Amino acid sequence: MDINTIPKSPGIYMMKDYQGNIIYVGKSKSLKDRVKSYFINSNNHSRKIKRMIKNIDDISIITTDTELDALILECEKIHEIRPMYNTLMKKYENYRYIKIDKEKLIIDVVSYIKDDRSIYFGPYSMDKKLEEIKMIIIDLFNLPNCKKI
Template identity: 50%
Template structure:
Protein backbone atom coordinates (compact mmCIF):
# COMPACT_ATOMS: atom_id res chain seq x y z
CA UNK A 1 0.00 0.00 0.00
CA UNK A 2 1.50 3.35 -1.04
CA UNK A 3 1.42 6.50 1.08
CA UNK A 4 -1.64 8.00 -0.62
CA UNK A 5 -3.59 4.84 0.16
CA UNK A 6 -2.33 4.79 3.75
CA UNK A 7 -3.46 8.37 4.31
CA UNK A 8 -7.05 7.35 3.54
CA UNK A 9 -7.07 4.78 6.33
CA UNK A 10 -5.32 6.71 9.08
CA UNK A 11 -7.30 6.69 12.35
CA UNK A 12 -8.59 9.83 14.04
CA UNK A 13 -7.00 8.79 17.32
CA UNK A 14 -3.93 9.82 19.31
CA UNK A 15 -0.69 8.13 18.42
CA UNK A 16 2.82 8.23 17.03
CA UNK A 17 3.82 8.26 13.36
CA UNK A 18 7.15 6.89 12.13
CA UNK A 19 8.39 8.12 8.75
CA UNK A 20 10.86 6.03 6.73
CA UNK A 21 12.86 6.53 3.54
CA UNK A 22 13.08 4.04 0.66
CA UNK A 23 15.83 2.15 2.51
CA UNK A 24 13.50 1.66 5.52
CA UNK A 25 15.59 4.01 7.64
CA UNK A 26 13.57 5.93 10.24
CA UNK A 27 14.00 9.61 9.35
CA UNK A 28 11.39 11.25 11.58
CA UNK A 29 9.13 10.42 14.53
CA UNK A 30 6.19 12.59 15.57
CA UNK A 31 3.03 12.44 17.66
CA UNK A 32 -0.49 13.79 17.40
CA UNK A 33 -3.84 13.92 19.15
CA UNK A 34 -5.39 13.04 15.76
CA UNK A 35 -3.10 10.97 13.52
CA UNK A 36 -5.18 11.41 10.37
CA UNK A 37 -5.18 15.21 10.50
CA UNK A 38 -1.52 15.58 11.43
CA UNK A 39 0.05 13.10 9.01
CA UNK A 40 -2.14 14.21 6.09
CA UNK A 41 -1.00 17.79 6.70
CA UNK A 42 2.58 16.95 5.66
CA UNK A 43 1.44 16.11 2.13
CA UNK A 44 -0.67 19.21 1.52
CA UNK A 45 0.88 21.47 -1.20
CA UNK A 46 0.53 24.56 1.00
CA UNK A 47 2.28 23.00 4.03
CA UNK A 48 5.82 24.38 4.33
CA UNK A 49 6.69 25.31 7.94
CA UNK A 50 10.43 25.14 7.21
CA UNK A 51 12.91 24.19 4.48
CA UNK A 52 13.98 21.17 6.51
CA UNK A 53 10.42 19.83 6.67
CA UNK A 54 9.87 20.40 2.93
CA UNK A 55 13.09 18.50 2.19
CA UNK A 56 12.18 15.70 4.59
CA UNK A 57 8.78 15.09 2.97
CA UNK A 58 10.52 14.40 -0.36
CA UNK A 59 12.33 11.45 1.24
CA UNK A 60 9.28 9.85 2.90
CA UNK A 61 8.62 6.45 1.33
CA UNK A 62 6.62 4.76 4.09
CA UNK A 63 4.75 5.62 7.27
CA UNK A 64 4.05 3.44 10.28
CA UNK A 65 1.66 4.43 13.04
CA UNK A 66 1.24 3.36 16.64
CA UNK A 67 -2.16 4.14 18.13
CA UNK A 68 -2.27 5.15 21.80
CA UNK A 69 -5.03 5.57 24.36
CA UNK A 70 -4.35 9.26 24.99
CA UNK A 71 -2.32 12.18 23.71
CA UNK A 72 -0.11 11.92 26.81
CA UNK A 73 0.73 8.31 25.90
CA UNK A 74 1.68 9.55 22.43
CA UNK A 75 3.93 12.26 23.88
CA UNK A 76 5.73 9.81 26.17
CA UNK A 77 6.11 7.17 23.44
CA UNK A 78 7.47 9.74 21.01
CA UNK A 79 10.18 10.72 23.53
CA UNK A 80 11.15 7.08 24.08
CA UNK A 81 11.32 6.29 20.36
CA UNK A 82 13.34 9.39 19.50
CA UNK A 83 15.88 8.49 22.21
CA UNK A 84 16.01 4.91 20.91
CA UNK A 85 16.32 5.57 17.16
CA UNK A 86 17.67 9.15 17.03
CA UNK A 87 16.06 9.88 13.62
CA UNK A 88 17.98 12.21 11.33
CA UNK A 89 15.33 14.89 10.97
CA UNK A 90 14.41 14.94 14.65
CA UNK A 91 18.09 15.64 15.28
CA UNK A 92 18.35 18.28 12.55
CA UNK A 93 15.27 20.14 13.72
CA UNK A 94 16.80 20.36 17.22
CA UNK A 95 20.37 20.95 16.08
CA UNK A 96 20.37 24.48 17.48
CA UNK A 97 19.42 23.31 20.93
CA UNK A 98 21.97 23.21 23.69
CA UNK A 99 21.65 23.66 27.43
CA UNK A 100 22.96 26.12 29.97
CA UNK A 101 22.27 27.42 33.46
CA UNK A 102 21.61 30.86 34.84
CA UNK A 103 24.11 31.41 37.63
CA UNK A 104 24.34 33.85 40.53
CA UNK A 105 27.85 34.02 41.98
CA UNK A 106 26.54 34.44 45.52
CA UNK A 107 30.01 34.21 47.07
CA UNK A 108 30.62 37.77 45.88
CA UNK A 109 29.46 40.81 47.83
CA UNK A 110 27.44 42.05 44.84
CA UNK A 111 26.38 38.96 42.86
CA UNK A 112 26.28 38.94 39.07
CA UNK A 113 23.74 37.01 36.93
CA UNK A 114 25.31 35.18 34.01
CA UNK A 115 25.01 32.08 31.80
CA UNK A 116 27.07 28.98 32.49
CA UNK A 117 27.39 25.86 30.34
CA UNK A 118 27.92 23.67 33.40
CA UNK A 119 28.10 23.83 37.17
CA UNK A 120 31.67 24.71 38.06
CA UNK A 121 31.56 26.11 41.61
CA UNK A 122 29.30 26.86 44.57
CA UNK A 123 27.25 29.49 42.76
CA UNK A 124 23.45 29.43 42.82
CA UNK A 125 22.32 27.73 39.59
CA UNK A 126 18.91 27.72 37.88
CA UNK A 127 18.05 25.31 35.07
CA UNK A 128 19.32 23.79 32.90
CA UNK A 129 17.48 25.59 30.11
CA UNK A 130 17.72 25.14 26.35
CA UNK A 131 18.49 27.83 23.75
CA UNK A 132 21.61 29.55 25.07
CA UNK A 133 21.21 32.62 22.83
CA UNK A 134 17.82 33.35 24.36
CA UNK A 135 19.24 32.71 27.82
CA UNK A 136 21.80 35.48 27.36
CA UNK A 137 18.95 37.81 26.37
CA UNK A 138 16.90 36.75 29.40
CA UNK A 139 19.85 37.32 31.76
CA UNK A 140 20.15 40.86 30.40
CA UNK A 141 16.38 41.53 30.76
CA UNK A 142 16.44 40.33 34.37
CA UNK A 143 19.61 42.24 35.25
CA UNK A 144 18.23 45.47 33.77
CA UNK A 145 14.90 45.11 35.57
CA UNK A 146 16.35 44.34 39.00
CA UNK A 147 19.29 46.73 38.40
CA UNK A 148 21.89 44.03 38.98
CA UNK A 149 25.43 44.86 37.90
CA UNK A 150 26.53 43.48 34.54
CA UNK A 151 30.21 44.43 34.69
CA UNK A 152 32.83 41.80 35.51
CA UNK A 153 34.47 42.69 38.80
CA UNK A 154 33.76 45.68 41.04
CA UNK A 155 35.97 48.70 40.42
CA UNK A 156 35.54 52.23 41.70
CA UNK A 157 34.41 54.20 38.67
CA UNK A 158 33.57 57.85 38.16
CA UNK A 159 30.86 57.06 35.65
CA UNK A 160 28.42 54.19 35.10
CA UNK A 161 26.31 54.36 31.94
CA UNK A 162 23.80 51.75 33.13
CA UNK A 163 23.52 53.55 36.45
CA UNK A 164 22.94 56.87 34.70
CA UNK A 165 20.00 55.42 32.74
CA UNK A 166 18.53 53.71 35.82
CA UNK A 167 19.21 50.02 35.12
CA UNK A 168 22.00 49.42 37.66
CA UNK A 169 22.27 50.03 41.40
CA UNK A 170 25.90 51.13 40.84
CA UNK A 171 27.77 49.12 43.49
CA UNK A 172 30.92 50.40 41.78
CA UNK A 173 30.15 53.94 42.95
CA UNK A 174 28.29 53.56 46.23
CA UNK A 175 27.96 51.17 49.17
CA UNK A 176 24.37 49.84 49.01
CA UNK A 177 24.58 46.24 50.18
CA UNK A 178 21.06 46.15 51.72
CA UNK A 179 19.35 47.55 48.62
CA UNK A 180 21.37 45.23 46.37
CA UNK A 181 20.63 42.18 48.54
CA UNK A 182 16.90 42.94 48.38
CA UNK A 183 17.10 43.14 44.57
CA UNK A 184 18.90 39.78 44.49
CA UNK A 185 16.19 38.24 46.68
CA UNK A 186 13.47 39.41 44.28
CA UNK A 187 15.51 38.11 41.34
CA UNK A 188 15.83 34.68 42.99
CA UNK A 189 12.07 34.59 43.65
CA UNK A 190 11.49 35.34 39.96
CA UNK A 191 13.93 32.64 38.83
CA UNK A 192 12.09 30.18 41.10
CA UNK A 193 8.79 31.12 39.44
CA UNK A 194 7.24 32.88 42.46
CA UNK A 195 7.60 36.60 41.71
CA UNK A 196 5.81 37.79 38.54
CA UNK A 197 6.39 41.51 39.18
CA UNK A 198 8.68 41.76 36.14
CA UNK A 199 5.92 40.59 33.79
CA UNK A 200 3.51 43.19 35.17
CA UNK A 201 6.16 45.90 34.82
CA UNK A 202 7.05 44.95 31.23
CA UNK A 203 3.35 44.74 30.31
CA UNK A 204 2.78 48.27 31.62
CA UNK A 205 5.74 49.55 29.58
CA UNK A 206 4.49 47.74 26.46
CA UNK A 207 1.01 49.25 26.81
CA UNK A 208 2.50 52.71 27.38
CA UNK A 209 4.58 52.49 24.19
CA UNK A 210 1.58 51.20 22.25
CA UNK A 211 -0.47 54.22 23.34
CA UNK A 212 2.36 56.46 22.09
CA UNK A 213 2.31 54.53 18.76
CA UNK A 214 5.91 53.42 19.40
CA UNK A 215 5.15 49.97 18.03
CA UNK A 216 8.78 48.93 17.61
CA UNK A 217 9.49 49.50 21.31
CA UNK A 218 6.18 47.85 22.24
CA UNK A 219 7.15 44.78 20.20
CA UNK A 220 10.50 44.61 22.01
CA UNK A 221 8.72 44.60 25.39
CA UNK A 222 6.32 41.93 24.09
CA UNK A 223 9.28 39.72 23.14
CA UNK A 224 10.83 40.32 26.58
CA UNK A 225 7.57 39.25 28.25
CA UNK A 226 7.41 36.06 26.17
CA UNK A 227 11.03 35.21 27.01
CA UNK A 228 10.47 35.70 30.75
CA UNK A 229 7.22 33.70 30.68
CA UNK A 230 9.01 30.87 28.87
CA UNK A 231 11.78 30.85 31.49
CA UNK A 232 9.31 30.83 34.40
CA UNK A 233 7.28 28.05 32.78
CA UNK A 234 10.38 25.90 32.33
CA UNK A 235 11.47 26.61 35.90
CA UNK A 236 8.08 25.56 37.23
CA UNK A 237 8.22 22.40 35.12
CA UNK A 238 11.61 21.45 36.56
CA UNK A 239 10.50 22.22 40.14
CA UNK A 240 7.23 20.32 39.60
CA UNK A 241 9.15 17.18 38.68
CA UNK A 242 11.89 17.59 41.33
CA UNK A 243 9.58 18.22 44.29
CA UNK A 244 9.75 14.55 45.40
CA UNK A 245 5.99 14.04 45.19
CA UNK A 246 3.89 11.51 43.31
CA UNK A 247 1.81 12.93 40.46
CA UNK A 248 -1.55 11.19 40.03
CA UNK A 249 -3.31 12.01 36.78
CA UNK A 250 -6.55 10.94 35.09
CA UNK A 251 -7.42 11.62 31.46
CA UNK A 252 -10.92 11.29 30.06
CA UNK A 253 -11.01 9.09 26.94
CA UNK A 254 -14.78 9.07 26.42
CA UNK A 255 -17.98 9.10 28.50
CA UNK A 256 -17.25 5.66 29.97
CA UNK A 257 -13.46 5.38 30.04
CA UNK A 258 -10.76 7.23 31.95
CA UNK A 259 -7.04 6.47 32.03
CA UNK A 260 -5.24 6.65 35.37
CA UNK A 261 -1.52 7.45 35.59
CA UNK A 262 0.92 7.56 38.48
CA UNK A 263 4.24 9.35 37.95
CA UNK A 264 7.32 9.46 40.14
CA UNK A 265 9.20 12.44 38.79
CA UNK A 266 9.20 11.97 35.01
CA UNK A 267 8.88 8.18 35.29
CA UNK A 268 5.48 6.67 34.62
CA UNK A 269 5.23 3.91 37.22
CA UNK A 270 1.59 2.93 36.65
CA UNK A 271 -1.18 3.38 34.07
CA UNK A 272 -4.50 1.66 33.49
CA UNK A 273 -7.82 2.33 31.73
CA UNK A 274 -10.65 2.60 34.26
CA UNK A 275 -14.31 1.91 33.40
CA UNK A 276 -16.63 4.57 34.83
CA UNK A 277 -19.02 2.03 36.37
CA UNK A 278 -16.19 0.12 38.04
CA UNK A 279 -13.97 2.36 40.15
CA UNK A 280 -12.79 -0.42 42.46
CA UNK A 281 -9.04 0.12 42.95
CA UNK A 282 -8.59 -2.36 45.79
CA UNK A 283 -6.32 -4.44 43.55
CA UNK A 284 -3.81 -1.57 43.36
CA UNK A 285 -0.83 -2.26 45.63
CA UNK A 286 0.37 1.21 46.57
CA UNK A 287 3.04 -0.05 48.95
CA UNK A 288 5.30 -1.08 46.08
CA UNK A 289 5.59 2.54 44.94
CA UNK A 290 8.35 4.18 46.97
CA UNK A 291 9.66 7.66 46.22
CA UNK A 292 13.36 8.01 45.58
CA UNK A 293 15.54 11.10 45.36
CA UNK A 294 15.02 12.67 41.95
CA UNK A 295 17.91 14.07 39.93
CA UNK A 296 17.16 15.60 36.54
CA UNK A 297 19.78 15.28 33.83
CA UNK A 298 19.73 17.42 30.69
CA UNK A 299 18.04 14.67 28.65
CA UNK A 300 15.11 14.80 31.09
CA UNK A 301 14.38 18.51 30.66
CA UNK A 302 12.25 18.15 27.53
CA UNK A 303 10.24 15.35 29.12
CA UNK A 304 9.65 17.35 32.31
CA UNK A 305 8.33 20.23 30.18
CA UNK A 306 6.08 17.87 28.21
CA UNK A 307 4.51 16.35 31.33
CA UNK A 308 4.12 19.68 33.15
CA UNK A 309 2.62 21.53 30.18
CA UNK A 310 0.24 18.70 29.33
CA UNK A 311 -1.08 18.41 32.88
CA UNK A 312 -1.57 22.17 33.18
CA UNK A 313 -3.12 22.96 29.80
CA UNK A 314 -5.37 20.06 28.77
CA UNK A 315 -9.02 20.26 29.82
CA UNK A 316 -9.49 16.49 29.64
CA UNK A 317 -6.78 16.02 32.28
CA UNK A 318 -7.17 16.19 36.08
CA UNK A 319 -4.27 15.70 38.47
CA UNK A 320 -2.90 16.22 41.96
CA UNK A 321 0.41 15.67 43.74
CA UNK A 322 0.92 13.85 47.02
CA UNK A 323 3.70 12.70 49.33
CA UNK A 324 1.93 9.36 49.77
CA UNK A 325 -0.46 7.45 47.55
CA UNK A 326 -3.99 7.05 48.86
CA UNK A 327 -6.79 5.02 47.24
CA UNK A 328 -9.51 7.39 48.45
CA UNK A 329 -7.76 10.42 46.94
CA UNK A 330 -7.38 8.59 43.62
CA UNK A 331 -11.06 7.59 43.65
CA UNK A 332 -12.09 11.21 44.24
CA UNK A 333 -10.00 12.22 41.25
CA UNK A 334 -11.73 9.66 39.02
CA UNK A 335 -15.16 10.79 40.21
CA UNK A 336 -14.56 14.32 38.88
CA UNK A 337 -15.63 13.23 35.40
Protein backbone atom coordinates (compact mmCIF):
# COMPACT_ATOMS: atom_id res chain seq x y z
CA MET A 1 0.00 0.00 0.00
CA ASP A 2 1.24 3.47 -0.86
CA ILE A 3 1.37 5.56 2.33
CA ASN A 4 0.35 8.68 0.40
CA THR A 5 -3.03 7.10 -0.42
CA ILE A 6 -3.92 6.52 3.24
CA PRO A 7 -6.66 8.91 4.41
CA LYS A 8 -6.27 11.27 7.37
CA SER A 9 -9.45 9.87 8.94
CA PRO A 10 -9.71 7.78 12.13
CA GLY A 11 -9.45 4.02 11.88
CA ILE A 12 -7.21 1.01 12.34
CA TYR A 13 -4.18 -0.21 10.44
CA MET A 14 -3.03 -3.82 10.20
CA MET A 15 0.60 -4.45 9.36
CA LYS A 16 1.32 -7.72 7.54
CA ASP A 17 4.47 -9.72 6.95
CA TYR A 18 5.52 -11.19 3.59
CA GLN A 19 3.31 -14.26 4.22
CA GLY A 20 0.23 -12.09 4.75
CA ASN A 21 0.11 -12.67 8.52
CA ILE A 22 -1.08 -9.68 10.53
CA ILE A 23 1.78 -8.85 12.88
CA TYR A 24 0.44 -5.62 14.39
CA VAL A 25 -2.90 -3.83 14.75
CA GLY A 26 -3.00 -0.16 15.69
CA LYS A 27 -5.52 2.68 15.77
CA SER A 28 -5.29 6.37 15.12
CA LYS A 29 -7.36 9.51 14.79
CA SER A 30 -5.28 10.24 11.65
CA LEU A 31 -4.29 7.02 9.88
CA LYS A 32 -1.97 8.73 7.39
CA ASP A 33 0.03 10.56 10.07
CA ARG A 34 0.30 7.50 12.33
CA VAL A 35 1.38 5.03 9.65
CA LYS A 36 3.87 7.54 8.24
CA SER A 37 5.42 7.94 11.70
CA TYR A 38 6.73 4.38 11.54
CA PHE A 39 8.82 5.12 8.48
CA ILE A 40 10.30 8.54 9.35
CA ASN A 41 12.69 9.25 12.24
CA SER A 42 13.13 5.53 12.80
CA ASN A 43 16.21 6.22 14.98
CA ASN A 44 13.81 7.12 17.81
CA HIS A 45 12.01 3.74 17.69
CA SER A 46 12.63 0.92 20.13
CA ARG A 47 14.40 -2.24 18.97
CA LYS A 48 11.07 -4.04 18.95
CA ILE A 49 9.49 -1.45 16.62
CA LYS A 50 12.55 -1.44 14.34
CA ARG A 51 12.33 -5.24 14.11
CA MET A 52 8.60 -5.03 13.35
CA ILE A 53 9.15 -2.39 10.63
CA LYS A 54 11.66 -4.69 8.90
CA ASN A 55 8.98 -7.39 8.74
CA ILE A 56 6.23 -5.20 7.23
CA ASP A 57 5.34 -6.18 3.68
CA ASP A 58 1.84 -4.66 3.43
CA ILE A 59 -0.58 -2.52 5.41
CA SER A 60 -4.37 -2.76 5.41
CA ILE A 61 -6.58 -0.04 6.81
CA ILE A 62 -10.18 0.20 7.95
CA THR A 63 -11.58 3.70 8.39
CA THR A 64 -14.09 4.48 11.13
CA ASP A 65 -16.37 7.42 11.89
CA THR A 66 -14.79 8.25 15.23
CA GLU A 67 -11.67 7.62 17.28
CA LEU A 68 -13.81 5.67 19.78
CA ASP A 69 -15.01 3.37 16.99
CA ALA A 70 -11.37 2.84 16.02
CA LEU A 71 -10.46 1.95 19.60
CA ILE A 72 -13.25 -0.60 19.88
CA LEU A 73 -12.41 -2.13 16.49
CA GLU A 74 -8.71 -2.27 17.40
CA CYS A 75 -9.52 -4.16 20.61
CA GLU A 76 -11.77 -6.60 18.76
CA LYS A 77 -9.14 -7.28 16.07
CA ILE A 78 -6.33 -7.76 18.59
CA HIS A 79 -8.50 -10.17 20.57
CA GLU A 80 -9.45 -12.06 17.40
CA ILE A 81 -6.04 -12.15 15.66
CA ARG A 82 -3.55 -11.86 18.57
CA PRO A 83 -0.76 -10.27 16.50
CA MET A 84 2.77 -10.95 17.71
CA TYR A 85 3.73 -7.28 18.21
CA ASN A 86 0.62 -6.27 20.19
CA THR A 87 2.10 -7.28 23.53
CA LEU A 88 0.19 -4.83 25.73
CA MET A 89 -3.22 -6.23 24.85
CA LYS A 90 -2.39 -9.94 24.55
CA LYS A 91 -3.94 -10.59 27.94
CA TYR A 92 -7.24 -9.22 26.66
CA GLU A 93 -9.25 -10.78 29.49
CA ASN A 94 -7.43 -8.56 32.02
CA TYR A 95 -8.95 -5.37 30.59
CA ARG A 96 -12.20 -3.79 31.75
CA TYR A 97 -14.66 -1.35 30.21
CA ILE A 98 -17.13 1.15 31.56
CA LYS A 99 -20.53 0.30 30.08
CA ILE A 100 -23.44 2.74 29.98
CA ASP A 101 -26.79 1.17 29.13
CA LYS A 102 -28.54 4.04 27.31
CA GLU A 103 -32.03 2.59 27.70
CA LYS A 104 -31.89 1.78 31.43
CA LEU A 105 -29.38 4.54 32.28
CA ILE A 106 -27.27 2.04 34.21
CA ILE A 107 -23.51 2.25 34.37
CA ASP A 108 -21.37 -0.81 35.09
CA VAL A 109 -17.82 -2.14 34.85
CA VAL A 110 -17.59 -5.15 32.51
CA SER A 111 -14.85 -7.34 31.07
CA TYR A 112 -16.23 -7.61 27.53
CA ILE A 113 -17.98 -5.59 24.84
CA LYS A 114 -21.35 -6.87 23.65
CA ASP A 115 -23.06 -5.90 20.43
CA ASP A 116 -25.88 -4.12 22.22
CA ARG A 117 -26.97 -0.51 22.23
CA SER A 118 -24.77 0.43 25.19
CA ILE A 119 -21.84 2.83 25.14
CA TYR A 120 -18.46 1.38 26.13
CA PHE A 121 -15.36 3.21 27.32
CA GLY A 122 -12.01 1.49 27.64
CA PRO A 123 -10.15 -0.74 27.72
CA TYR A 124 -8.74 0.01 31.14
CA SER A 125 -6.36 -2.03 33.27
CA MET A 126 -6.98 -0.31 36.59
CA ASP A 127 -9.76 -2.38 38.21
CA LYS A 128 -9.78 -0.62 41.58
CA LYS A 129 -9.99 2.86 40.09
CA LEU A 130 -12.79 1.89 37.68
CA GLU A 131 -15.31 1.43 40.49
CA GLU A 132 -14.31 4.86 41.78
CA ILE A 133 -14.72 6.39 38.29
CA LYS A 134 -18.09 4.65 37.93
CA MET A 135 -19.32 6.21 41.20
CA ILE A 136 -18.10 9.66 40.11
CA ILE A 137 -20.05 9.36 36.82
CA ILE A 138 -23.16 8.16 38.67
CA ASP A 139 -22.97 11.12 41.06
CA LEU A 140 -22.08 13.65 38.35
CA PHE A 141 -24.96 12.70 36.04
CA ASN A 142 -27.36 11.72 38.82
CA LEU A 143 -27.79 8.18 37.44
CA PRO A 144 -29.51 5.35 39.35
CA ASN A 145 -27.11 3.28 41.42
CA CYS A 146 -28.59 -0.22 41.35
CA LYS A 147 -26.62 -2.84 43.22
CA LYS A 148 -26.77 -6.47 42.04
CA ILE A 149 -27.83 -8.91 44.72
